[in-house]
Amino acid sequence: MPHSAAHILIPLIIMSLIRDYYIKRKGKKFPLYYVLIAGLAGILPDFDVVAFWGLYFLGFPLSEVHRTFTHTLFVPLLFLLLALLFLMINIKPLSFRKHKLNWSIIMLMIAFGSFVHLLLDAILSGSIIPFYPLSYVSIGLNLFGYLPKALEELAAPSLDTAIIVIWIVYLELKHKISDFI
Helix, strand or coil, X not given: CCCHHHHHHHHHHHHHHHHHHHHHHHCCCCCHHHHXXXXXXXXXXXXXXXHHHHHHHHCCCHXXXXXXXXXXXXXXXXXXXXXXXXXXXXXXXXXXXXEEECHHHHHHHHHHHXXXXXXXXXXXXXXXXXXCCCCCCCECCCHHHHXXXXXXXXXXXXXXXXXXXXXXXXXXXXXXXXXXC
């Protein structure tokens, strides 16, 4: 399974690239807070692991808790529907520091981050059951599973390291983060 760093950084990087090369080029404002929300939402489906900490003492194995309800398409779909609802009712923006954050965009970022999480789990490690509990059909490529056993254990931490290095290099090239050091 990809580790938390990958689950946070991949949606954060994708949304940052969309922000830098698409949204800003259209002359629209898109505060970095939205990018941060998308990244943090990348770990949302793994909150079932937090639930497992309590359920373990009731006799539940991890396999009955992890990758069940929170790893379905219903999670990003719920936040997508909330985004549409907030867009229709025109709810008052959330004031945070000097920015006014749009609730529908916040929900859209949460939907995006949680969806990327599901994609990562399905593509890289094992499978997900996208319509659990309505259907038990699982999908996944399990690319880590094709590696030799010794490398399989190193795949997730190596991915995290590569992503962090790429992210820091991108920040330096695009945003000159060394100016802040």
